[in-house]
Amino acid sequence: MKAQAVFAGAPQDLPAVLVGADFSRAGSIAHSRYFLVSVFVLLLVKMQYNDKEVVKMRRGVMLRGAWRIARTYWFSEEKWSAWLLLSSVIVLNLVLVYITVQLNLWQGSFYDAIQNFNYAGFLKIMEQYALLGVLFIVVKGYQIYVRMLLHLRWRRWLTERYLSAWLKKKSYYRLQLMARNATDNPDQRISEDVELFVMLTLRLSVDFLQDVVTVFSFVIILWNLSGVFYLPVGGQQIPIYGYLVWLALAYAIVGTYWTLKVGRPLVRLEYDQQRYEADFRFSLVRVREHAESIALYGGENNEKKNCMNRFNQIVVNFMKIIDVRKKLMWLTTGYSKISVIFAALIASPLYFRGQIHFGQMFQIIDAYNHVQVGFSFIIDSFTQLAQWRAVINRLNNFLTFLEAVQTEERSHPEVVSRQHHTDFGLEGVNVFQPNGQKLVQDLTLKLPVGQSLLITGPSGCGKSTLLRTLAGIWPYASGRIRLPRKARLMFIPQKAYMPINTLREVLLYPGPARSLNDADLQAVLTACRLSHLTGRLDEWMDWGQALSLGEQQRMAFVRALLQKPDWLFLDEATSALDEITEQTVYRLAVKALTKTTIISVGHRRTLVSYHQNRLLLGGDGSWELRTASLRS
Numbered sequence: 001m002k003a004q005a006v007f008a009g010a011p012q013d014l015p016a017v018l019v020g021a022d023f024s025r026a027g028s029i030a031h032s033r034y035f036l037v038s039v040f041v042l043l044l045v046k047m048q049y050n051d052k053e054v055v056k057m058r059r060g061v062m063l064r065g066a067w068r069i070a071r072t073y074w075f076s077e078e079k080w081s082a083w084l085l086l087s088s089v090i091v092l093n094l095v096l097v098y099i100t101v102q103l104n105l106w107q108g109s110f111y112d113a114i115q116n117f118n119y120a121g122f123l124k125i126m127e128q129y130a131l132l133g134v135l136f137i138v139v140k141g142y143q144i145y146v147r148m149l150l151h152l153r154w155r156r157w158l159t160e161r162y163l164s165a166w167l168k169k170k171s172y173y174r175l176q177l178m179a180r181n182a183t184d185n186p187d188q189r190i191s192e193d194v195e196l197f198v199m200l201t202l203r204l205s206v207d208f209l210q211d212v213v214t215v216f217s218f219v220i221i222l223w224n225l226s227g228v229f230y231l232p233v234g235g236q237q238i239p240i241y242g243y244l245v246w247l248a249l250a251y252a253i254v255g256t257y258w259t260l261k262v263g264r265p266l267v268r269l270e271y272d273q274q275r276y277e278a279d280f281r282f283s284l285v286r287v288r289e290h291a292e293s294i295a296l297y298g299g300e301n302n303e304k305k306n307c308m309n310r311f312n313q314i315v316v317n318f319m320k321i322i323d324v325r326k327k328l329m330w331l332t333t334g335y336s337k338i339s340v341i342f343a344a345l346i347a348s349p350l351y352f353r354g355q356i357h358f359g360q361m362f363q364i365i366d367a368y369n370h371v372q373v374g375f376s377f378i379i380d381s382f383t384q385l386a387q388w389r390a391v392i393n394r395l396n397n398f399l400t401f402l403e404a405v406q407t408e409e410r411s412h413p414e415v416v417s418r419q420h421h422t423d424f425g426l427e428g429v430n431v432f433q434p435n436g437q438k439l440v441q442d443l444t445l446k447l448p449v450g451q452s453l454l455i456t457g458p459s460g461c462g463k464s465t466l467l468r469t470l471a472g473i474w475p476y477a478s479g480r481i482r483l484p485r486k487a488r489l490m491f492i493p494q495k496a497y498m499p500i501n502t503l504r505e506v507l508l509y510p511g512p513a514r515s516l517n518d519a520d521l522q523a524v525l526t527a528c529r530l531s532h533l534t535g536r537l538d539e540w541m542d543w544g545q546a547l548s549l550g551e552q553q554r555m556a557f558v559r560a561l562l563q564k565p566d567w568l569f570l571d572e573a574t575s576a577l578d579e580i581t582e583q584t585v586y587r588l589a590v591k592a593l594t595k596t597t598i599i600s601v602g603h604r605r606t607l608v609s610y611h612q613n614r615l616l617l618g619g620d621g622s623w624e625l626r627t628a629s630l631r632s
């Protein structure tokens, strides 16, 4: 009973299993262990290299990219908790593998007790099972908990990092201008891609490690149970060590080869599916965003056609996925069903020769099953590698572009600078379109505090773009703009942003400059002809949808009157108002904001009377500064 002897000396705990405590049977078996490791590693590497779909990005580049995204967290202020959680997950994973191995050993004793009618032994091993079962459940619960905690904390940290980088220095706006094609859907990157990166990184490192350790542990159990198989060849008995392992590996390699061959198209198809789903979602969001215009144009049919075109891409691609999955299902189901028979078949010579017990026979089938399952997890990792690579690519591109726009700003420090002057001055300012076409050439002017300015000119001549340049968000400009250092600036566009919030918060956006009571807010609302809103301060809604454009423009004036900036820039901020209301709000602004210098952009002649200076832009770069007649 050679195999029994082997089993009697078989390792009782995981480390022993892993170091192969019972390999002393054959002098050269220590080498076989290394050989086994090498075969396994070679197999993995080869599978990885063979899959051209998976490995398009060079491995070094991919790993460096992953490290660039990951390292910030692992060396951040949260590093201690992160490493502690990671070590806990790894330890708990190893404990789970250890319990699974013990359960395999338990199976042997269980079937032996049944076969030998050993009731006392049977009851004893039932106790062992209860103990192992409880231990497994408790450890599994904690393992899932700690792993998910690590996942969540890492994701939260990364999301905050990407969100801060995106919102820093107006990058969200400039990114749109400068890298529109390269970084589409930043929302997808910050929500989906960050989540995918964390999930896949943990899957491909921590879980992968667990799968590999599981496969190794059970390969070693199989080796221990194999004993020596003597193959009769030409009247001679050739000894084969660990023959169960070789057969299990051969079976796994054949299965792996076919799974990869049949499943390979899934890599590209799943990747495309994700993209098509995002496109479809985006087209629906656009309908929601532009609901009013589409309704007024009656563009429902066009929108339906557009949305359905995108959805059809999903359908066509999904049909291909179904087809591949069907074939894969046949293959994997057949493969796993046959594996039980196969395991029993290859173990049977040992059993019928009396080399192993009944219980050991089941142990072999169980170990064999674990090797197959472990292998299939490892195979899964290869398809996930492609997804991981795509996510790393997208997140790194996003980071690179964010860094580029932020550095770009630093490379033109002379465009907008805050100085100790009280005046506002422009020296040799040039403003361009993104295609390089000049809108304003060599603009030089000085505006003392309190001297209002109106910028006018034909449509498309660059008035709003000049204002964007003054606000420091337009990157296509050169020259020198001096702004008073401590002055508070406020820019109001034609359609002011109305966050979805209570009316009070909307009025105080982007933050309360001073503490204001309801009476103050109501007084300013009434002065701006919005008395019908005074009782709705705590109402929460999408005010951008609920209010007319004219009402929104008056709301923007309320904001300015409440916040009392030193410099107020108005870009066609009264374009939707009738002349009487325009007069009311401008007069109010001039009267209430005595320390505020107003710079407006507009077409209306009526605006001239509220400004002391007028800048006329020609659209071809030319400009002219005039003094306007002021009306009180």
Ligand SMILES: Nc1ncnc2c1ncn2[C@@H]1O[C@H](COP(=O)(O)OP(=O)(O)OP(=O)(O)O)[C@@H](O)[C@H]1O
Pocket: 177, 433, 434, 439, 457, 458, 459, 460, 461, 462, 463, 464, 465, 466
């Ligand atoms: N983000 C952008 N990308 C490409 N071109 C732009 C962009 N923003 C502005 N432009 C172009 O720059 C030019 C000036 O635009 P701008 O909005 O400053 O004109 P404007 O004088 O304010 O026009 P209007 O009086 O019609 O509001 C236009 O030809 C416009 O197409």
